[in-house]
Amino acid sequence: MFSGLLASVFPACEDFVPVPKPRAYPRVAYPEKAYRPFGQHYCRFTFDMPVYAQIERDTTFFDQKPESDCWFNIDVPALNAKIYCSYYPVTSRGRLDELVQDAFTLAQKHNIKANYIEEIPVHRKADRVHGIVFSIDGATASSYQFFVTDSTRHFLRGALYFNTQARPDSLAPVLAFMKQDVNRLVETLQWQ
Numbered sequence: 293m294f295s296g297l298l299a300s301v302f303p304a305c306e307d308f309v310p311v312p313k314p315r316a317y318p319r320v321a322y323p324e325k326a327y328r329p330f331g332q333h334y335c336r337f338t339f340d341m342p343v344y345a346q347i348e349r350d351t352t353f354f355d356q357k358p359e360s361d362c363w364f365n366i367d368v369p370a371l372n373a374k375i376y377c378s379y380y381p382v383t384s385r386g387r388l389d390e391l392v393q394d395a396f397t398l399a400q401k402h403n404i405k406a407n408y409i410e411e412i413p414v415h416r417k418a419d420r421v422h423g424i425v426f427s428i429d430g431a432t433a434s435s436y437q438f439f440v441t442d443s444t445r446h447f448l449r450g451a452l453y454f455n456t457q458a459r460p461d462s463l464a465p466v467l468a469f470m471k472q473d474v475n476r477l478v479e480t481l482q483w484q
Contacts, residue, residue, distance in 0.1 A: 320465065322371075327476060328343050335362040336362065339480045344370055345367060346366075346367045347367075349364050350364055360380055360381060363379065371469070371470065372455045373452065373455070374452075375453075379447070379448050381445065382446060395439040395449050402428050402430075402433065405430050405431045406432050409427070409429070410428075410429070414438070419482060420442040421478075424438065425437070425474070426438065435467055436471055438451075454467075
């Protein structure tokens with residue numbers, strides 16, 4: 293009698309099938325866009341950098357000293373992002389060609405996971421700033437890279453990375469936010 297009573301009170305319990313909830317992503321609190329000048333004594337250029345970013349000087353390259361004292365990272369801890377920047381003095385036309393080829397090679401290494409790589413030319417003739425921004429679409433480690441040069445003395449390469457697994461859909465809004473900062477760097481760069 294008691295089991296009959298339970299069966300009549302809880303008839304749907306036997307048919308219950310748990311359904312997992314879809315994966316959710318945490319809400320991102322974006323900092324307010326504002327910029328300040330970058331001007332470090334160990335670099336021969338300036339640009340606008342986000343006020344919510346910190347400069348980390350990079351003093352080692354695979355346990356060796358970098359080619360230049362002007363290697364640094366622009367760390368954005370609020371978004372778990374870094375722009376890795378490396379500066380090279382241009383000593384000859386052959387060296388410039390080698391640096392440009394290296395920049396293309398490093399961007400193309402992401403081709404394995406990339407759906408598409410867009411090469412956006414940079415030409416600011418009055419400021420002697422020329423180069424390319426690589427916008428890499430897909431589940432790649434670095435979705436935005438650039439190099440700029442004056443073709444005679446200076447060469448700067450940068451790559452944006454997030455300290456997380458590459459998930460293009462969930463990273464898309466944060467990537468769009470950070471692309472604005474990289475673009476601002478490239479648009480305001482001035483050689484000294």
